[in-house]
Amino acid sequence: xxxxxxxxxxxxxxxxxxxxxxxxxxxxxxxxxxxxxxxxxxxxxxxxxxxxxxxxxxxxxxxxxxxxxxxxxxxxxxxxxxxxxxxxxxxxxxxxxxxxxxxxxxxxxxxxxxxxxxxxxxxxxxxxxxxxxxxxxxxxxxxxxxxxxxxxxxxxxxxxxxxxxxxxxxxxxxxxxxxxxxxxxxxxxxxxxxxxxxxxxxxxxxxxxxxxxxxxxxxxxxxxxxxxxxxxxxxxxxxxxxxxxxxxxxxxxxxxxxxxxxxxxxxxxxxxxxxxxxxxxxxxxxxxxxxxxxxxxxxxxxxxxxxxxxxxxxxxxxxxxxxxxxxxxxxxxxxxxxxxxxxxxxxxxxxxxxxxxxxxxxxxxxxxxxxxxxxxxxxxxxxxxxxxxxxxxxxxxxxxxxxxxxxxxxxxxxxxxxxxxxxxxxxxxxxxxxxxxxxxxxxxxxxxxxxxxxxxxxxxxxxxxxxxxxxxxxxxxxxxxxxxxxxxxxxxxxxxxxxxxxxxxxxxxxxxxxxxxxxxxxxxxxxxxxxxxxxxxxxxxxxxxxxxxxxxxxxxxxxxxxxxxxxxxxxxxxxxxxxxxxx
Amino acid sequence: xxxxxxxxxxxxxxxxxxxxxxxxxxxxxxxxxxxxxxxxxxxxxxxxxxxxxxxxxxxxxxxxxxxxxxxxxxxxxxxxxxxxxxxxxxxxxxxxxxxxxxxxxxxxxxxxxxxx
Amino acid sequence: xxxxxxxxxxxxxxxxxxxxxxxxxxxxxxxxxxxxxxxxxxxxxxxxxxxxxxxxxxxxxxxxxxxxxxxxxxxxxxxxxxxxxxxxxxxxxxxxxxxxx
Numbered sequence: 001x002x003x004x005x006x007x008x009x010x011x012x013x014x015x016x017x018x019x020x021x022x023x024x025x026x027x028x029x030x031x032x033x034x035x036x037x038x039x040x041x042x043x044x045x046x047x048x049x050x051x052x053x054x055x056x057x058x059x060x061x062x063x064x065x066x067x068x069x070x071x072x073x074x075x076x077x078x079x080x081x082x083x084x085x086x087x088x089x090x091x092x093x094x095x096x097x098x099x100x101x102x103x104x105x106x107x108x109x110x111x112x113x114x115x116x117x118x119x120x121x122x123x124x125x126x127x128x129x130x131x132x133x134x135x136x137x138x139x140x141x142x143x144x145x146x147x148x149x150x151x152x153x154x155x156x157x158x159x160x161x162x163x164x165x166x167x168x169x170x171x172x173x174x175x176x177x178x179x180x181x182x183x184x185x186x187x188x189x190x191x192x193x194x195x196x197x198x199x200x201x202x203x204x205x206x207x208x209x210x211x212x213x214x215x216x217x218x219x220x221x222x223x224x225x226x227x228x229x230x231x232x233x234x235x236x237x238x239x240x241x242x243x244x245x246x247x248x249x250x251x252x253x254x255x256x257x258x259x260x261x262x263x264x265x266x267x268x269x270x271x272x273x274x275x276x277x278x279x280x281x282x283x284x285x286x287x288x289x290x291x292x293x294x295x296x297x298x299x300x301x302x303x304x305x306x307x308x309x310x311x312x313x314x315x316x317x318x319x320x321x322x323x324x325x326x327x328x329x330x331x332x333x334x335x336x337x338x339x340x341x342x343x344x345x346x347x348x349x350x351x352x353x354x355x356x357x358x359x360x361x362x363x364x365x366x367x368x369x370x371x372x373x374x375x376x377x378x379x380x381x382x383x384x385x386x387x388x389x390x391x392x393x394x395x396x397x398x399x400x401x402x403x404x405x406x407x408x409x410x411x412x413x414x415x416x417x418x419x420x421x422x423x424x425x426x427x428x429x430x431x432x433x434x435x436x437x438x439x440x441x442x443x444x445x446x447x448x449x450x451x452x453x454x455x456x457x458x459x460x461x462x463x464x465x466x467x468x469x470x471x472x473x474x475x476x477x478x479x480x481x482x483x484x485x486x487x488x489x490x491x492x493x494x495x496x497x498x499x500x501x502x503x504x505x506x507x508x509x510x511x512x513x514x515x516x517x518x519x520x521x522x523x524x525x526x527x528x529x530x531x532x533x534x535x536x537x538x539x540x541x542x543x544x545x546x547x548x549x550x551x552x553x554x555x556x557x558x559x560x561x562x563x564x565x566x567x568x569x570x571x572x573x574x575x576x577x578x579x580x581x582x583x
Numbered sequence: 584x585x586x587x588x589x590x591x592x593x594x595x596x597x598x599x600x601x602x603x604x605x606x607x608x609x610x611x612x613x614x615x616x617x618x619x620x621x622x623x624x625x626x627x628x629x630x631x632x633x634x635x636x637x638x639x640x641x642x643x644x645x646x647x648x649x650x651x652x653x654x655x656x657x658x659x660x661x662x663x664x665x666x667x668x669x670x671x672x673x674x675x676x677x678x679x680x681x682x683x684x685x686x687x688x689x690x691x692x693x694x695x696x697x698x699x
Numbered sequence: 700x701x702x703x704x705x706x707x708x709x710x711x712x713x714x715x716x717x718x719x720x721x722x723x724x725x726x727x728x729x730x731x732x733x734x735x736x737x738x739x740x741x742x743x744x745x746x747x748x749x750x751x752x753x754x755x756x757x758x759x760x761x762x763x764x765x766x767x768x769x770x771x772x773x774x775x776x777x778x779x780x781x782x783x784x785x786x787x788x789x790x791x792x793x794x795x796x797x798x799x800x
Contacts, residue, residue: 009646011613018602053641082645103648104594107601199755243766244759248791267791285790292762292796 001025001118004045006036006062007080008054012103016049016080019110033057037065045075047117049101052081052092060095067096074124076117080105145176148206156213159183159220160191165376167350171368178205179317179371180212184220186253186433192220192229193252193375196290197268197317199245208247208291211236222426225436226253226262227300230290234298237291246291250283250315254307257380261313262302266290269318269333274340274349276310283313311377314340314349319370323361331360350374397429399500402492412454412487413479418443421489425502428493430565437544438502441559444537445506446487451475453510453555454485485509499564501546505556512554587653589684590691594651610692613650617643617685624662624678628671636674637666652688655681702728706740714744715764721750721757721784729760733767743768748779753787765796776800 003025007013010031017027028043030036034057036050048066052059063077079092079100092100099113149172161168161183170181178198185191194216198205212233219229230251237247248267255261265271266287273281287299321333339356340349350372357366366372403424407417422439426432451457455478461467490505542548547560599606620643627636644659658681665674702725703716715732717725733743743764747753765773776798780788788799 009642009649010616011609011646012649014605014609014612015598015601015649018605022601051645053638082641082648103645104591104651105649107597197755199759244763246759246762248755269790285792288792288795 001047001114001121002028002043002045003114004028004030004036004040004043004048006030006033006039006049006054006059007051008032009051012051012080012105015105019105019107020049020114023111023114025114033059033062036062037069040066041069046121047114048075048077049080050077050097052079052088052100060091063092063095063097072128074121074128076121078113078117145206148203149176152206152210152213155210156180156182156217159217160185161373163191165378166191166193166373167348168371168373169354169366170371170373176203176206177201177319177369179319179369180209180247181371181373182213182216183373183375184217186220186225189257189380189433190253190255191375192216192226193254193313193315193373194229194249195268195315195317195371195373196247196249197319197371198247204241204245208237208241208245211240212247212290222432222435226251226264226302228436230264230300231295231298234290234293235295238294238298241291246289248285248289248317251302252313252315252375253302254313254375254377256309256378259307259377259380261305261307261377263305263313264300264302269316269321269336271316272314272337272340272349273305273307274312274314274343276308276345278343278345280337280340281305307377309377309379312349313375313377314353315373315375316353317371319367320353320357320372323357323367323370325360326362331357335360348374397427399428399493399495402490404488404490406486406488408486409482409484412450412482412485417489418446421491424491425493428500428502430499431493431502431563433565434563438561441504441541441544441561442489444541445489445504445557445559448537448557449487449506449508449510449555452513453508454482454487455479456510496562499562502561502563504559504561506559507556510555512552512556585654585657587657589652589654589687590695591651591653595695598651609650610695613646614689614692616646617689620646621678621682621685624681627666628674628678631671633666633669633671635666636671637663640666647688650692652692655684655688658684701725702732704732704736706736710739712742712744713740714746716746716749718749719751721747721753721760723754723756726756726760730763733764741774743773743775745775745777746779747777747781747784750781750784753784755791758787758791758793761793761797 003020005013005016005020005027006029007016008031013029013031017029020027025047028039028045030039032054036048036054037057039045040048050059050063050066054062057065059079063079066075066077076098077096079097080103081089081092081100082103089100098117101110101113159182160166161181163183163185166183168181170179171177178201180194180196180198183191183193194212196209196212198208215232215236216229219232224232230249233247233249246267249264250266250268250271251264252271253262261273263271263283264287265283265285267285267289270285271283273283275281283303283305286303293299316336320331321336322330324330335356336353339352343349343352353372354366358364361367405417405421407415418439421442422435425438425442426435431438452459455475457471457475457478461471461474486509488507490503490507492503494501494503538548541557541559544561545559546562547558549558550556551558598609602609620639623639624636624643627633627639640659640663644656644663647653647656647659658677662674662677662681665671665677701718701720703718705714706712707714713733713736715729717729721729733740745761745764761775761777765775767773768775777788777793778800780799785799788794788797793799
């Protein structure tokens with residue numbers, strides 16, 4: 001240790017120097033206060049022994065200056081004194097002294113004090129080093145989060161969150177508090193909003209958020225609806241996240257044209273539909289959060305509500321009702337509801353909730369750990385001019401074409417042709433808006449051709465006790481042995497006024513089935529038959545298509561599907577999305 | 584008057600132990616310092632500077648206590664108190680006693696090294 | 700101790716009691732409570748009578764326990780929840796995965 005001794009008495013200083021160098025420390029000497037301060041600044045000693053009364057600058061003043069120079073560094077300062085009054089001793093400590101040593105100096109006491117301060121200094125140094133280490137790491141984490149946020153923004157962008165009918169509050173680093181908020185205009189009109197709240201904070205939440213953003217925006221742009229996106233998000237999260245991590249989520253699919261909203265809430269607080277009439281409808285959590293259930297057990301059944309322009313949807317993460325005031329009380333879901341109950345028709349729920357939160361917390365800004373989003377139902381067609389709508393080329397792309405695609409033998413077992421076929425169809429300008437229906441038709445046709453046509457699996461098995469697993473075991477077994485079989489899709493499209501007609505013919509090399517009963521019965525479709533087509537699939541096709549024809553001997557099914565661009569008057573034909581679950 | 588001994592023999596023996604070959608230097612340093620302290624006290628008294636008188640007495644007291652001259656230290660304490668009270672009238676008497684006691688301490692210290 | 704466990708006389712049921720806040724701070728203790736039990740436990744009871752608060756990381760821990768106990772085949776009951784705790788469990792629809800009493 002380097003010890004500074006400031007003492008004006010030469011003989012006293014001699015004794016101290018001798019004592020302290022005898023303990024193995026190096027010594028610097030000053031004979032007055034000014035010299036002591038200067039030497040302290042130059043030599044940065046670890047411990048200072050300071051006479052209280054010295055010429056030029058006295059010990060008290062020197063102590064103050066030395067402590068100021070030392071700053072955060074702990075430099076123990078011991079006053080040397082023959083002062084005996086308690087008040088004088090107290091003055092030494094007030095001036096920044098840590099202890100005092102009373103004359104005559106005692107070797108044992110001096111050694112004990114120096115050792116004690118050395119321990120304190122070492123402890124302080126360790127703590128300071130740890131603090132600096134943590135501080136550096138914290139800065140590094142913040143910097144990494146900013147970088148990660150930029151990466152995240154490139155994937156997630158803001159979608160249409162800036163649209164005039166959407167109001168939202170989300171922390172700039174919300175992805176690291178576990179909250180995500182996405183919104184996209186659907187290609188066919190309407191808006192999708194997803195609000196998510198991951199368990200945990202920081203990096204794990206952010207990593208989980210990335211694929212959710214990519215799935216949401218990617219699938220929304222391709223025309224997929226809420227159910228497909230939720231299914232995919234759940235599947236992805238279930239696969240990538242460790243058990244125990246999940247994402248509470250709320251999906252809104254607002255269809256302005258048909259004045260309906262479909263909602264799915266898995267684990268978030270009640271969302272609300274606030275009608276312009278003042279009526280309120282809660283959208284409560286009815287599902288497990290995303291990423292918990294295996295895909296086959298996951299339920300995407302959605303709540304369907306009729307809405308009118310001017311109605312508001314209010315979505316929030318649990319940080320909002322759980323926000324505490326100075327007394328530690330939560331705003332509560334009751335608090336949220338009472339704000340909404342008091343709304344006047346000209347009030348926006350977003351502003352009212354913000355005002356309530358400011359009053360509750362007494363703070364001007366909303367906290368970082370909550371997300372609030374309000375979506376207003378607007379007139380149909382108004383969304384066409386909104387920002388963030390996925391680009392859709394109406395003028396270019398193939399509209400009049402025919403193609404045949406045939407899959408044979410091993411390929412039937414190994415390859416799923418549906419995305420490819422869907423992609424071909426969606427190249428037709430404007431048809432993307434109906435991707436959900438087209439996908440449904442293609443997949444019903446393909447699965448029926450494969451399972452009942454080529455593999456000749458009886459659909460009745462699926463409904464019999466224990467038959468489900470038998471059905472899938474048998475399916476895999478028979479797929480392994482497929483030989484001399486094919487499934488052929490013939491697709492053609494012809495443009496029409498404001499839309500077009502898509503014809504899909506699916507033919508398989510199987511034996512066909514007793515189709516007569518299906519072509520005869522329009523509404524009363526049996527659910528299953530001994531060896532044939534799954535009845536339910538056929539019913540779905542019939543609902544969507546203008547025309548459904550099964551050709552003899554039942555291995556060739558033809559679907560004619562009329563569609564129109566969203567926003568053009570619908571005069572019969574297809575395009576009413578009726579294959580919805582409803583509650 | 585005080586009844587403290589001229590020298591604290593035990594303290595001096597310990598100092599001798601600590602200082603080893605430098606003990607003689609310490610004694611000579613103390614004696615030289617003390618002479619200049621006494622001069623300062625005289626100057627302050629002459630100038631009627633009670634504050635300076637108290638400070639000089641205080642410093643002198645400290646080194647006396649450290650070196651093991653308790654009776655001289657006690658006299659310095661008396662002088663310091665008088666200085667603090669600004670009653671310099673009785674101070675010259677005390678200073679006289681300090682002078683006498685210092686001569687005694689000085690004589691004894693010069694011989695201390697040779698004492699057993 | 701925030702987490703206490705006891706076994707039924709026949710050793711087949713492990714009861715885990717959580718005292719106070721059931722959140723990330725109890726993570727390690729909660730895991731230790733079931734991971735250190737031997738293989739003869741077939742049934743788990745999570746007793747929340749003295750649990751004042753439960754957050755989403757506690758939900759995650761319950762899912763970890765469920766996974767440890769065999770996933771869909773796990774026999775776990777969550778008992779004696781106060782109304783706040785029950786509300787959190789029901790918002791997340793955990794009654795689909797656990798028997799909640």
